[in-house]
Amino acid sequence: MSSLFLSSADLESIFAQAGPDSLLDELIMRLRAAFRRLDSGAAQIPPRSGLSYRSPGLGLLEWMPASLGEGSATLKVVGYHPSNPALRGLPTVISSIGQFDTSTGHLKGMLDGTLLTAMRTGAMSAIASGALARPDSDTLGIVGCGAQAVTQAHALSRLFPLSRIIAFDTDPAAMGSLRRRLGFLDIPVETVDRAQLPELLERSDILCTCTSAEPGAGPLFPDFRNRSHLHINAVGSDFHDKIELPVELLRRAFVCPDFRDQAMREGECQQLAPSEIGPELADVLKSESRFASRQNELTVFDSTGHALADYIATEMILDHANRMGIGSAIELECLPRDPKNPYSFGAGSTFERLQAGRNASLGAT
Amino acid sequence: MSSLFLSSADLESIFAQAGPDSLLDELIMRLRAAFRRLDSGAAQIPPRSGLSYRSPGLGLLEWMPASLGEGSATLKVVGYHPSNPALRGLPTVISSIGQFDTSTGHLKGMLDGTLLTAMRTGAMSAIASGALARPDSDTLGIVGCGAQAVTQAHALSRLFPLSRIIAFDTDPAAMGSLRRRLGFLDIPVETVDRAQLPELLERSDILCTCTSAEPGAGPLFPDFRNRSHLHINAVGSDFHDKIELPVELLRRAFVCPDFRDQAMREGECQQLAPSEIGPELADVLKSESRFASRQNELTVFDSTGHALADYIATEMILDHANRMGIGSAIELECLPRDPKNPYSFGAGSTFERLQAGRNASLGAT
Numbered sequence: 001m002s003s004l005f006l007s008s009a010d011l012e013s014i015f016a017q018a019g020p021d022s023l024l025d026e027l028i029m030r031l032r033a034a035f036r037r038l039d040s041g042a043a044q045i046p047p048r049s050g051l052s053y054r055s056p057g058l059g060l061l062e063w064m065p066a067s068l069g070e071g072s073a074t075l076k077v078v079g080y081h082p083s084n085p086a087l088r089g090l091p092t093v094i095s096s097i098g099q100f101d102t103s104t105g106h107l108k109g110m111l112d113g114t115l116l117t118a119m120r121t122g123a124m125s126a127i128a129s130g131a132l133a134r135p136d137s138d139t140l141g142i143v144g145c146g147a148q149a150v151t152q153a154h155a156l157s158r159l160f161p162l163s164r165i166i167a168f169d170t171d172p173a174a175m176g177s178l179r180r181r182l183g184f185l186d187i188p189v190e191t192v193d194r195a196q197l198p199e200l201l202e203r204s205d206i207l208c209t210c211t212s213a214e215p216g217a218g219p220l221f222p223d224f225r226n227r228s229h230l231h232i233n234a235v236g237s238d239f240h241d242k243i244e245l246p247v248e249l250l251r252r253a254f255v256c257p258d259f260r261d262q263a264m265r266e267g268e269c270q271q272l273a274p275s276e277i278g279p280e281l282a283d284v285l286k287s288e289s290r291f292a293s294r295q296n297e298l299t300v301f302d303s304t305g306h307a308l309a310d311y312i313a314t315e316m317i318l319d320h321a322n323r324m325g326i327g328s329a330i331e332l333e334c335l336p337r338d339p340k341n342p343y344s345f346g347a348g349s350t351f352e353r354l355q356a357g358r359n360a361s362l363g364a365t
Numbered sequence: 366m367s368s369l370f371l372s373s374a375d376l377e378s379i380f381a382q383a384g385p386d387s388l389l390d391e392l393i394m395r396l397r398a399a400f401r402r403l404d405s406g407a408a409q410i411p412p413r414s415g416l417s418y419r420s421p422g423l424g425l426l427e428w429m430p431a432s433l434g435e436g437s438a439t440l441k442v443v444g445y446h447p448s449n450p451a452l453r454g455l456p457t458v459i460s461s462i463g464q465f466d467t468s469t470g471h472l473k474g475m476l477d478g479t480l481l482t483a484m485r486t487g488a489m490s491a492i493a494s495g496a497l498a499r500p501d502s503d504t505l506g507i508v509g510c511g512a513q514a515v516t517q518a519h520a521l522s523r524l525f526p527l528s529r530i531i532a533f534d535t536d537p538a539a540m541g542s543l544r545r546r547l548g549f550l551d552i553p554v555e556t557v558d559r560a561q562l563p564e565l566l567e568r569s570d571i572l573c574t575c576t577s578a579e580p581g582a583g584p585l586f587p588d589f590r591n592r593s594h595l596h597i598n599a600v601g602s603d604f605h606d607k608i609e610l611p612v613e614l615l616r617r618a619f620v621c622p623d624f625r626d627q628a629m630r631e632g633e634c635q636q637l638a639p640s641e642i643g644p645e646l647a648d649v650l651k652s653e654s655r656f657a658s659r660q661n662e663l664t665v666f667d668s669t670g671h672a673l674a675d676y677i678a679t680e681m682i683l684d685h686a687n688r689m690g691i692g693s694a695i696e697l698e699c700l701p702r703d704p705k706n707p708y709s710f711g712a713g714s715t716f717e718r719l720q721a722g723r724n725a726s727l728g729a730t
Contacts (some may be wrong), residue, residue, distance in 0.1 A: 084704070344484040345480065346377035
C-alpha cells in the first residue's frame, strides 16, 4: 500500500499545468464550501500544540491536526524559526503535511506545507473579505511587506476589482521589493513612509496587517479615522502577546475570528472580552445574508490559522496530483503479510533471512 | 534541501545488510544509554494525544512527539484500527515517523513506524528486564501470542539465556502459529491451555503480557503464586480501563512505569494510587545498582509506549540508511529563493510563469 510523496518540483508541475490563478480560485471556492458545511459535531480540529525550544536556537515545532469524519485526516507540522532567513537563507516557516486514511491509519500522501500555508492564508482572507468587505472595494492597504503580503494581495485580487495597493513596512528593503514581487498582478503598488501611514489606513477599503511584530510591541499604529466600511484582515497575530491592532479599533469593529479559542490565546481577540468577539468565520459564511449589512461597517477578520484550511488545500493538491499522475508512490509502511508477525514484510522475508542467517552461522562454527 | 524517505524495501535492505540481531542489539544499547542520560529539563516528551472517531469505523490516530533538545525532534503518527486484520488483512497498528531538524523546522527523514514500534517495544522490555529480572532467567512466559509476542521474545533472547518459552492465548490460531513465528530463535516453545495457565505463570522467570484484551474485561488471570524473583513486562495496557494484571499482584510488586503520567491514564498504574507506583524506568537505569536487589523480588514494568524510544529507533535506522546510501532523497518543501516571495521556489519560477501567462493571455484577448 503506497503513499504519494510530492516534491517541490511536483508541486511546481501541478501549478504549471493547472495555472496558479486557477488553483487559487479553486482553493477559495473549496475553502468557502468547506467552512459553510463545517459540522462541528463530526469534525475534530483541536487547537495546535507543539514543542518550543531555545537550543540550538529559539524555535517552535507545532502540529495542526484536522479530521472532518469523512475518511481522511491531515496533520500539518510547522516549524517556526525566526533566525532562518538571516542565518540560513531559509524562510521562517517551513512545513510539511501528511494526509492519513482514517479507516486504516495509512499515510495516503505527503507534501509541502510552506507554500500551501501561505496560499491558504491568503485564500482565507479573501473569503472573509468576500463576506465582510464591500464587493466594489478597490483600494487595498498592506502593513507588513513580507511573504504573506504576496498571497494576501494575490488572493484578494481574485475577488475584488483592486485598482491600487498602498503598502508600508518598517523595513525599507521589504517595502522596496514588494512592487517587483507583486508585479504579476498588474495593479499599481504605492509605498508610503511612516509619516504617510495614517493616509494609507484612511484610504483603504480593505487592509491586511501581516507583520512579524514582536510579542508585546503592538499595536502597529494608534486608532485612526477609517472608511466606515473598512474591512481588516489581521493576519500577523499568532502568539501570546503578539498583537497588531489597537484595542479601541477592535472595540468599534465587528470582530470575526477564524478559530475562536485559538484567537483568544494567540490572535487579536487576546485583547477582547468574550462578549466583544463576534461569530467565527464558519458561522458568518453559513448565514452570509444575515451578515450582509456588515459590509458597510468596520469589520476585522482575526486570522490565526485554521487546520481545516490545511486539510482542504492538501486534498485539492493531492486530487490534482492523482489526476495528473504526478508524484512518487512509495511503500513506506512495513505492512506484514501475517498481521501477527511483524517480521513478515517486504519482498523476501526478513524473518526467514534471520533464520537462514542464524543457521548458516551456527553451521560455520 | 532534501528529506530522506525510506520505503519498506529500503528498511528490509538495512535489516539484510546490518543483520536483524545486530540491529536489535544496537537498539537495546542505544535505548538504555538514552534513558540513562534522559535530561527531563532539556527533553520535551508530551504524553500522546490524538483523534478518535467511530466513522467509517472505530479508530484512533495519535501522534507522539519527542525532542531531546539536541537538534532533532521526531513525531510518530500511529493509527490504531482494530478492524484492520479482519476487514482488510492489515495490521491493527500502522505507523509512520518523521524526523525534524529543530534548528530550521526541516523534515530530515521519514520512515515506517509499524515495525519500529514493535521492535522498540520489545527492546524496552529487554532493558527493563535487564535491570529488574535475574540475569540467569531462562523461562519466559508469554500471555498473548500476537505480533508483540514475536519482538518481546526476540529482544529478551538477546539478553537472557532463555531455554524455554511457555505461551498462552485465548485464540488457538494465534497460539498455534507462535512456534513457527518464533522458529528463528531456536528456543523450544510450549503452549498451554487455559487450565494450565497457572502453571505457566508459576514457572516463569520473566513474563510478558501482550494481549489485546477489551477495556473493562481485565485482569487476564487472578493473582497467583509467582516465583519470588518474577519480573513481568506488562505491555498490553494502553487504553483507559484496559488492564492485564490483578491489582493484588501489582500491590505486592515493585512497579516501574515507562512514563508515569501516561501509565496512570492508560497502563496498569490506572489501578494504583500514586504512592504505590515506583520510579520510572529512566530513574531505575540511572542508578541501577541501587535497584539491583529488586532482581530477587516481584517486579512489573508497566509499558505504555515512550516517544523517546521512537526517537532513538528512528535515529538509529536513519544513521544506517545514510551510512549505506539507502533511501529516496526528495525535496519536499517549497523553499523559496527569496524568503519574502513564497512563489519563488523550484527550477523555474512559478511567479515568473504566472506573470508570463497573464501577459500572454492579455495579449491574446
